[in-house]
Amino acid sequence: MFMKLDRLQAELPQPKKPDPNAAAALQELLGGKYGEMSTLGNYMFQSFNFRNKSKLRPFYSLVSSIFAEELGHVELVSTGIAMLNNGPGDDTPDVDVSKAPFHEMQDIRLAGSFLSNGGGATPINSNAQSWNVDMVTTTGNIIVDLLHNFHLECGARLHKLRVYETLKDPTGREVCGYLLVRGSVHAHAYALALKKLTGVEIEKMLPTPNIVLDKIPECQKYLQEGSHRRLYLFSQGDYQEAAGVWSNDEVALPGDPPGNLEVVDGMPEGGKIPELDGNYGAFAPNYAPEEIFEIASKLYKKGR
Numbered sequence: 001m002f003m004k005l006d007r008l009q010a011e012l013p014q015p016k017k018p019d020p021n022a023a024a025a026l027q028e029l030l031g032g033k034y035g036e037m038s039t040l041g042n043y044m045f046q047s048f049n050f051r052n053k054s055k056l057r058p059f060y061s062l063v064s065s066i067f068a069e070e071l072g073h074v075e076l077v078s079t080g081i082a083m084l085n086n087g088p089g090d091d092t093p094d095v096d097v098s099k100a101p102f103h104e105m106q107d108i109r110l111a112g113s114f115l116s117n118g119g120g121a122t123p124i125n126s127n128a129q130s131w132n133v134d135m136v137t138t139t140g141n142i143i144v145d146l147l148h149n150f151h152l153e154c155g156a157r158l159h160k161l162r163v164y165e166t167l168k169d170p171t172g173r174e175v176c177g178y179l180l181v182r183g184s185v186h187a188h189a190y191a192l193a194l195k196k197l198t199g200v201e202i203e204k205m206l207p208t209p210n211i212v213l214d215k216i217p218e219c220q221k222y223l224q225e226g227s228h229r230r231l232y233l234f235s236q237g238d239y240q241e242a243a244g245v246w247s248n249d250e251v252a253l254p255g256d257p258p259g260n261l262e263v264v265d266g267m268p269e270g271g272k273i274p275e276l277d278g279n280y281g282a283f284a285p286n287y288a289p290e291e292i293f294e295i296a297s298k299l300y301k302k303g304r
Ligand code: MN
Pocket: 036, 039, 069, 070, 073, 179
């Protein structure tokens, strides 16, 4: 079962202006073939379907821990998309709906992100194609599944880099910087799992693609704090057996800051979930929202 914390895995800087086309690029990392919906769906169902969980505990715990992290990545990318669509926010409730206040929204790449979703994220790629279940692979064979996961993480890093190269706004760049570091951990972890099972030193192929994190400014604080060496269990006491794969005998990849790999009980410190201001002209959360704010405020006081 799951527990929910009201935090994001990384602190995201506020965007400088609304940038719905940047949000559209970031959608690729949510609902694209190699996006967070795909990594989540793959590892989640593989973990549910895992045979001989107790006998294969180090591998089961590894896949389960990474799946929990991917759920947080879905939340992180979705938040980044909504922030970029929204911009820094201006709390002006008075919009004259008869004056085409959103005329320029006809020209954004994903008009549906405004017209249908009110600027929120939804599981589609950067061309508005739906994410779908065909992007989930769960064969039941542990080696084939792990090989698939290794490919998926390497492919995901390629996509993250390309999206990063299109972005100028700090919000989207931060999302990519964080995910590039974490994706490196996941590719490394699946390579080590395959090595323990087959003897093949797949981790020697990494980084694939050969993205040097040192060249990406947004990656630096995560590298300095050692994020690239940490596997988070997103639990309190459970899933410790993942340390059999992500073990202290193994070290960081060449090119990254050196050190031993470590398993962390719990989760990264992360950051606050940023406040998204209302877009009242778009009736999100509503036009002239004072009344619903007052209702919520009364309920909040009553609940304390
Ligand atoms: Mn991810």
